[in-house]
Amino acid sequence: MVNSTDFSLYNNFAAAVLILDTDNRIVFKNMSFVKSFGSVKNLEKFSKYFSFDICMLDSENILNANPVTFAVESKESFSAQAVYQKSKDQFFYYAIKSFFADGFKILIFKNITSEILYEETEKKYTFIRQQYLSLAQENKRFADLQQSSQAQAVKLALMHRISNVIRESMDISKILNSTLKELFNLFGAVKVYYVKNEQNAFYVEHVYPSQFKNVIGEKADFSADTKKSVRDKKIKVRSCIKDYQNSENTFPAPVNRIIVPVTRLHDVLGVLIIYTNQKYFEESHSDVLHSVASQLGSAIVQASLFAQVKQKNEELETTLKELKETQIQLINSEKMASLGQLVAGVAHEINTPLGSINANNDILAKLIKKLDGSCNDKMLVENIDNINKIDKEAIKRISNIVKSLKRFVRLDESDLQLADINREIDLTLELIKHETKNKIQIVKNYAQLPEIKCYPNMLNQVFMNILINACQSIEKTGMITITTGFENNRLIVKIKDTGCGIDDSIKDKIFAAGTTTKKIGIGTGLGLAICQKIIEKHKGSISFTSQKNAGTEFKIEIPAG
Numbered sequence: 433m434v435n436s437t438d439f440s441l442y443n444n445f446a447a448a449v450l451i452l453d454t455d456n457r458i459v460f461k462n463m464s465f466v467k468s469f470g471s472v473k474n475l476e477k478f479s480k481y482f483s484f485d486i487c488m489l490d491s492e493n494i495l496n497a498n499p500v501t502f503a504v505e506s507k508e509s510f511s512a513q514a515v516y517q518k519s520k521d522q523f524f525y526y527a528i529k530s531f532f533a534d535g536f537k538i539l540i541f542k543n544i545t546s547e548i549l550y551e552e553t554e555k556k557y558t559f560i561r562q563q564y565l566s567l568a569q570e571n572k573r574f575a576d577l578q579q580s581s582q583a584q585a586v587k588l589a590l591m592h593r594i595s596n597v598i599r600e601s602m603d604i605s606k607i608l609n610s611t612l613k614e615l616f617n618l619f620g621a622v623k624v625y626y627v628k629n630e631q632n633a634f635y636v637e638h639v640y641p642s643q644f645k646n647v648i649g650e651k652a653d654f655s656a657d658t659k660k661s662v663r664d665k666k667i668k669v670r671s672c673i674k675d676y677q678n679s680e681n682t683f684p685a686p687v688n689r690i691i692v693p694v695t696r697l698h699d700v701l702g703v704l705i706i707y708t709n710q711k712y713f714e715e716s717h718s719d720v721l722h723s724v725a726s727q728l729g730s731a732i733v734q735a736s737l738f739a740q741v742k743q744k745n746e747e748l749e750t751t752l753k754e755l756k757e758t759q760i761q762l763i764n765s766e767k768m769a770s771l772g773q774l775v776a777g778v779a780h781e782i783n784t785p786l787g788s789i790n791a792n793n794d795i796l797a798k799l800i801k802k803l804d805g806s807c808n809d810k811m812l813v814e815n816i817d818n819i820n821k822i823d824k825e826a827i828k829r830i831s832n833i834v835k836s837l838k839r840f841v842r843l844d845e846s847d848l849q850l851a852d853i854n855r856e857i858d859l860t861l862e863l864i865k866h867e868t869k870n871k872i873q874i875v876k877n878y879a880q881l882p883e884i885k886c887y888p889n890m891l892n893q894v895f896m897n898i899l900i901n902a903c904q905s906i907e908k909t910g911m912i913t914i915t916t917g918f919e920n921n922r923l924i925v926k927i928k929d930t931g932c933g934i935d936d937s938i939k940d941k942i943f944a945a946g947t948t949t950k951k952i953g954i955g956t957g958l959g960l961a962i963c964q965k966i967i968e969k970h971k972g973s974i975s976f977t978s979q980k981n982a983g984t985e986f987k988i989e990i991p992a993g
């Protein structure tokens with residue numbers, strides 16, 4: 433048994449010491465205890481100031497559990513960390529230990545407030561620092577992401593705009609202009625060039641803004657270094673004071689020159705050159721430029737293929753047109769030549785027997801005169817005389833037709849000649865009398881015309897075709913009105929019929945070869961095509977107005993010499 437005086441040993445302890453007997457009565461408080469907690473008499477009351485700080489108990493009991501009560505009542509050694517609330521806003525941390533010694537329970541209260549606070553501050557500091565670091569990391573990641581998504585958005589928008597232009601246009605100059613403009617804006621550039629590669633020599637093909645267009649066509653000479661990076665299809669940024677080596681254009685202060693090779697598969701088609709005051713060239717820009725250059729490369733190849741195809745098409749179309757015209761001319765001259773020869777041959781063949789008939793007719797007339805004196809049958813003589821006179825008229829008519837035919841074809845007159853157009857139309861009317869007789873009334877509104885320098889045989893063909901078309905458009909009876917005039921040194925001929933009118937379906941292709949509504953054997957559809965060619969040869973014009981079931985009028989105008 434230890435007597436109370438023995439406990440004085442504990443007064444040397446820095447920690448507070450409380451000693452209880454087996455009935456949990458306070459038997460000793462060392463000096464440190466009294467200093468810290470005062471003269472504690474009631475253990476239960478004293479314990480109320482404590483609560484667990486770090487508790488090993490389950491959460492359900494935590495509120496009711498008290499560290500001092502635990503220390504007092506524990507049958508074994510006990511230790512815990514507790515909080516001591518001295519006043520409303522004054523707290524201290526204590527490490528409480530209890531153990532048995534010689535039947536007494538020794539409770540030691542070690543003030544660990546400063547240690548705890550330091551530890552906690554340290555912990556808090558570490559935690560905050562960690563938070564700060566991860567926040568900073570997160571911020572950086574976010575900023576990077578924002579920057580890259582911004583760059584991505586700029587790139588996408590730019591690519592979208594450029595793709596749109598490329599899709600909508602096959603015009604190289606339009607495509608280049610839009611691309612250069614976009615790059616000009618993106619880089620806040622001073623100017624942007626596209627130089628074209630022509631057998632390893634570079635020539636300025638396009639420039640933006642257009643105020644610098646005086647350099648278009650200029651040869652751009654690059655340093656060996658730049659040429660190598662172009663060959664290697666690499667983007668190069670270099671400070672410069674001149675457009676390129678051989679250029680006379682100098683900048684007031686050095687600017688950055690960005691060289692972007694424009695390629696298609698293995699070929700370098702050209703180079704984009706951006707002159708900018710921007711000092712820093714970001715990685716994302718290089719990405720954008722590569723995409724722009726590759727899009728541009730495809731677009732240039734596409735557009736030039738398109739231009740080639742277009743040119744080939746145009747050439748083909750012209751060749752086809754020329755072929756058609758030659759064909760019409762060939763057909764026409766063939767038709768005219770064979771018709772002319774035929775007419776000339778027939779005329780000649782008719783002329784010879786006609787000559788003898790005419791001579792015989794004259795002899796017969798003389799004989800009739802002689803017979804008139806000697807023959808008693810006056811009636812017979814009169815009849816023979818009448819027949820002779822009718823024959824004379826018939827011979828005259830045949831002779832006139834033959835003469836008209838010969839004049840109409842005019843085989844030997846292929847040069848320009850002076851002609852009276854009213855007479856030429858009459859000549860043509862003479863030849864188509866069989867079409868008009870008893871069916872169509874011909875009204876002539878002829879003006880006094882000067883002689884016109886023209887190819888009369890050709891113009892006769894025109895009148896003939898238009899008049900025959902007019903006759904064929906009149907089913908039963910009708911009228912053809914021919915008006916001639918001379919205004920502002922131009923000959924005007926109008927041929928109007930009261931026929932069926934021109935079919936709407938062929939109105940816009942009536943002058944094209946092969947357009948016909950007539951049956952095979954009646955029309956070839958070449959008539960008006962040939963007419964148009966002939967009028968063009970005279971530097972004139974041919975047009976028409978037509979109304980269904982009311983009639984048609986063709987109008988020809990020819991400048992007089």
Ligand SMILES: Nc1ncnc2c1ncn2[C@@H]1O[C@H](COP(=O)(O)OP(=O)(O)OP(=O)(O)O)[C@@H](O)[C@H]1O
Nearest residue numbers: 901902905933934948949955956957958959960984
């Ligand atoms: N005066 C007209 N009235 C109604 N239709 C006309 C008239 N003139 C021309 N046409 C229409 O235009 C078509 C083309 O005329 P075009 O003279 O070129 O050929 P075509 O008369 O048919 O044949 P071709 O002249 O070779 O004998 C005719 O088939 C006819 O349908």
Ligand SMILES: [Mg+2]
Nearest residue numbers: 897901959960
């Ligand atoms: Mg015709």
